[in-house]
Amino acid sequence: MPPTNFRNSRFLKRSPQFSMTTRRRFLQASAAATTGVILANCQRNLSDVGSSDGGNTASPTSGSTDTLHVYTWADYTDQELADSFTQKTGIRVVSDTYDSNETMLAKLQAGGGNIYSVIYPSDYMVQKMIGMGMLTELDKSQIEGVDNLRDKWSNPGYDPGNAHSIPTTWGTTGLIYNSTVLNPNPEDWAYLWDEQRQISRKMTLLDDVREVMGASLRSLGYSYNSVDPAEIEAAHQRLVELKPAIASFKSFGWEDQLMTGDTVLSMVYSVDAISATLENPDLNYIIPASGSSVWTDTMAIPTTAPNPEAAYAWINFLLEPENAARAVERLKFATPNQPAFELLSNELKENTDLFPPDDVLKNCEGIAPISQEISELYDRYWTELRSA
Template sequence: MKRLLTTAAALVLAGPAFAEGELKVYHWFEYIPQELVDKFTAETGITVTIDTYDSNEAMLASLKAGRMGQYDVAVPGDYMVQIMAGEGLLDTFAPADLPNFGNIAPQWLDVPFDPGRQSSIPYQWGSTSFSVNRDVYQGDIGTLAMIFDPPEELKGKINVLDSQGEVLTLASLYMGIPQCNTDREQLKALSDMLVAAKAHWASFGSDTAKDVLVSGDAAAGMIYNGFSAKARAEGANVEYAYPKEGFVVWMDNVVLLKDAPNRDNALAFMNFLLDPENAAAVTNYAAYTAGVTGVAPFLDAAIAESPENNPPADAPAGSFIEVCDAETQKLYDAIWTNLKK
């Protein structure tokens, strides 16, 4: 009992000093190498705690359900940065707060989801389309029909991301209709097309998207480009497609959260991640692409030259997922619920 009290007293006394050396990160699963976290701690003396989530929406729901003030930084995707800023969940900083701010690649500096980069810095970017197991299907895979109107060999062996934004955006691209659409006939057609396609799908799963390809449970699957590269590295004979109808591009960003308990440490962490060597370490781990200049000398050749990271010359431009207004979003929510009922 006495020892317990002593410990408690020590903790209380050490409280303020301890808080100076802490950083609370809310991050995606499997997205930062532990060695890099250790390096940050070794350089700064700041201890890092990481909690993980598996979708942008889950992260937003958790923060809105009362976990603001517990985390310093989070890593939302592009459209989610805009949503979080709109909800007032983000704090701002000045470029001068981050000595490495100038390392941000020019095309990622003035982005529509955070003009002038006031609350966020680039983490990694990549694309979402799909991969096909080449042992199962040898034909041309450069079309989203592989998922939405699949050939005989792939029917019943397709995994689809359990993510409303990505599925509905890819489906819209396949049908050649705009996002955040309010045209009744087109939305009805989109819904009908998805319900018909679902008959050929085996499962919905995001964090399992790689494993089902590696295990052979799925012969084709909607997937992020780096995740597909990892599936290939683990022995699956899969090819990542850049379909002719288009694909989703995304950028994950480190954001400074409002009411961050350790704002200075958060800025130190963001600055650390803008160092080319550190950004490259994340890329080498996650197999996506950094949004920082000067990473090339630190990249593993296998990652830098991977087919997943280097679209063919004739690939179309990718599309970011757009943020719809509440009324329009309701329609897409209804299509998704109807699809999964």
């Protein structure tokens, strides 16, 4: 087992039925990306469309005992999941989605999130929110199936002993490319610079400062999480070199461009990439050889949760191997749940994009929380890169 810390992610999950839902998801995702909170506040009522409460103005009292409000990444839950939960427990599920951990945190901090009993913070955000006293310490006597988690997730660095959070999905950051167009095919981050001419203006990178800077740092042989100002500056300079070749920074909505041939390579999160590669065999996903980032998303109960009983029911429901496995098959995220993994089809189990072998993962790091000062340094360089 590699001693990796699994510490980051921010991304939007996609639908498994790629061709049918591409455009709708594409719009949804990009809308969320560009209009952030506005859309994040839009409420998707999964089980009862007719009686949705109004977004962030709803008071805690609206979370009556028969309703569970879940605040999650888009496509971590779907209608089928909500329906079967309702069928089993009689609890109605209302789910809202967000497009970044920061959006979720801002909403909770501003007091607009006190209707939610379950949230889905990523590893580094769990650590941050524990520090702020925003997460309930879980009562393990009310949770069944924690021992189903693979060893790697039984005692994660961001939340020792899973005291405040239950790991529910994980994945990596990498490159997706069109193998019929690119020659040679990419294997590592250095490819972006070496083959700059070939992919010029046909490449998109994630719209995420830490991921993009991390990749550049890694290509120079530094840590994805460097806090050394000289290293960070070197990474920035390297990105400035690459800048003329970058078509745009997109975390979502890169699929259409890749499919139509407008772009040939994108830096993406594995969850989004896997659906795309299954849809189009010309597309390949790789985790760069020198290492990338690996992230875990969790379920947690905020201290303001109006309905913790339902929250525990939800967590237990998703820890059940059958339910977790069915969600993985539809939504294509990697599960840290061992019995659920066993239940998957061989095709998925052997999909190394979804479940990369340990020797690939051993070079990967989670994105670690950094001090405010260094975070501001990153942000300055990012603004510079995005505006030059």
